[in-house]
Amino acid sequence: MTMGIYPPSLEKLIEHFTLLPGIGQKSATRMALFILKSERGVAEGLARSLMEVKEKIRLCSTCFNLTDDDPCSICLDRNRAGQTVCVVEGPGDLLALEASGTYRGKYHVLHGVLSPLDGIGPEHLKIGELLNRLETEGIREVILATNPTTEGEATASFLAKALLKKDSHLKVTRIALGVPMGGDLKYMDPMTLQHALKSRMPINR
Amino acid sequence: MTPHISPAIITRIREFGESDLMVSYLTADRGLLKGVAKGARRSRRRFPNCLELFCLSDMEYEQKKRGDLVFLHSCRLVDAFPGLRSDYHSLALASYMAELTEVLFPPGVVDKRIFELLKNSLHALDEGFRGDILRILFEGRALALAGYSIDLDCCCQCGRRYAGEGRAVFNRVKGGIGCLKCEEERVDSPGLAPESINALRIIQSSSWDQLKNLELTEEAIREITPVIRLHMEYRVGRPLKTAKFLP
Numbered sequence: 001m002t003m004g005i006y007p008p009s010l011e012k013l014i015e016h017f018t019l020l021p022g023i024g025q026k027s028a029t030r031m032a033l034f035i036l037k038s039e040r041g042v043a044e045g046l047a048r049s050l051m052e053v054k055e056k057i058r059l060c061s062t063c064f065n066l067t068d069d070d071p072c073s074i075c076l077d078r079n080r081a082g083q084t085v086c087v088v089e090g091p092g093d094l095l096a097l098e099a100s101g102t103y104r105g106k107y108h109v110l111h112g113v114l115s116p117l118d119g120i121g122p123e124h125l126k127i128g129e130l131l132n133r134l135e136t137e138g139i140r141e142v143i144l145a146t147n148p149t150t151e152g153e154a155t156a157s158f159l160a161k162a163l164l165k166k167d168s169h170l171k172v173t174r175i176a177l178g179v180p181m182g183g184d185l186k187y188m189d190p191m192t193l194q195h196a197l198k199s200r201m202p203i204n205r
Numbered sequence: 206m207t208p209h210i211s212p213a214i215i216t217r218i219r220e221f222g223e224s225d226l227m228v229s230y231l232t233a234d235r236g237l238l239k240g241v242a243k244g245a246r247r248s249r250r251r252f253p254n255c256l257e258l259f260c261l262s263d264m265e266y267e268q269k270k271r272g273d274l275v276f277l278h279s280c281r282l283v284d285a286f287p288g289l290r291s292d293y294h295s296l297a298l299a300s301y302m303a304e305l306t307e308v309l310f311p312p313g314v315v316d317k318r319i320f321e322l323l324k325n326s327l328h329a330l331d332e333g334f335r336g337d338i339l340r341i342l343f344e345g346r347a348l349a350l351a352g353y354s355i356d357l358d359c360c361c362q363c364g365r366r367y368a369g370e371g372r373a374v375f376n377r378v379k380g381g382i383g384c385l386k387c388e389e390e391r392v393d394s395p396g397l398a399p400e401s402i403n404a405l406r407i408i409q410s411s412s413w414d415q416l417k418n419l420e421l422t423e424e425a426i427r428e429i430t431p432v433i434r435l436h437m438e439y440r441v442g443r444p445l446k447t448a449k450f451l452p
Contacts (some may be wrong), residue, residue, distance in 0.1 A: 150258040157290065157292060
């Protein structure tokens with residue numbers, strides 16, 4: 001560490017904050033000064049939370065979501081449709097779907113997408129575990145909810161093939177693509193509009 | 206500096222900060238560039254779904270006087286190559302071609318022909334072109350454009366002119382072929398029939414319009430594949446990271 005303008009302990013804290021994603025030197029300095037000015041309890045609470053997260057949070061052995069207890073509360077919930085599984089890229093996507101309040105089935109978190117440029121292949125994702133769940137849990141439908149990016153779409157195609165190879169009677173569906181709420185057609189790209197028109201829905205009278 | 210517009214193929218994207226994207230893209234007129242698309246993850250107006258891996262887009266950007274990063278103003282999608290999204294092997298091959306392009310044509314090296322080759326190859330992949338053939342067409346032509354052509358004109362040991370009279374052997378150290386008097390066929394020195402040598406000559410020197418109609422026999426594919434691979438590994442100096450994902 002180079003000699004900075006702040007005392008070494010404060011410099012060290014700034015350096016640690018810069019390790020966080022999206023946090024540069026300026027933001028890290030602001031955060032460190034905030035901690036310094038705050039009550040002792042704020043710093044203690046933060047330190048305790050950081051350690052608790054590292055000690056307690058793990059992956060659910062069934063769906064691979066982040067959890068305190070294994071299996072997680074979603075996997076244990078008997079009111080959820082156990083024969084439907086929604087496959088998502090990461091825990092953040094699961095939370096977004098839960099916040100929608102529409103889906104009442106189970107989940108499976110892949111922890112990434114296929115990305116050869118980043119060195120990520122099928123063996124790096126929780127794909128084998130998903131295929132195992134088909135048999136052990138008697139799953140009837142798998143909803144592929146990976147993001148509609150190039151890698152997300154390719155991952156969904158790969159999964160669809162692998163799932164149907166394992167169980168040809170399985171219902172495999174993909175979340176819809178189209179014009180978002182509050183969107184403006186003028187600013188839509190041709191591909192999104194193509195998808196939106198292809199998957200148009202009749203309006204019930 | 207005034208903004209400049211170039212057709213571009215996006216070769217890499219990663220999240221940057223809270224709402225920005227760091228985008229690497231290949232242009233025909235300024236080569237490989239890297240820039241920041243401010244607010245691209247939050248606002249879709251300046252970048253309406255056009256900052257996607259391997260998309261062909263018209264990129265409006267500004268090169269700064271200092272530093273390597275460009276500032277992206279806006280973008281318009283030209284072709285998303287949807288076929289790459291529906292097949293993992295196509296995604297893997299597209300990734301491989303992008304990585305090879307980055308290695309052979311790093312920032313500062315400008316060649317319009319590599320842009321056209323990558324664009325046409327992605328288009329062919331999108332339309333279901335056979336992957337193993339596309340791979341050798343791309344590898345052979347890209348290496349030639351980068352100045353790493355395999356010398357097919359004369360024996361790399363004795364210098365005798367090769368007139369297509371019989372089999373020859375590839376020598377990876379010399380980057381050329383040797384006659385059977387000077388070289389022996391081995392795993393690391395594979396042999397080539399006259400037809401394969403002729404096909405390799407066409408691959409190295411032809412434009413995409415000729416390449417896409419090139420008819421390769423199964424034997425030529427079988428012989429050319431290890432030769433190009435050995436040549437590439439030797440010239441590049443390391444295996445490409447994406448190669449392990451190819452079938």
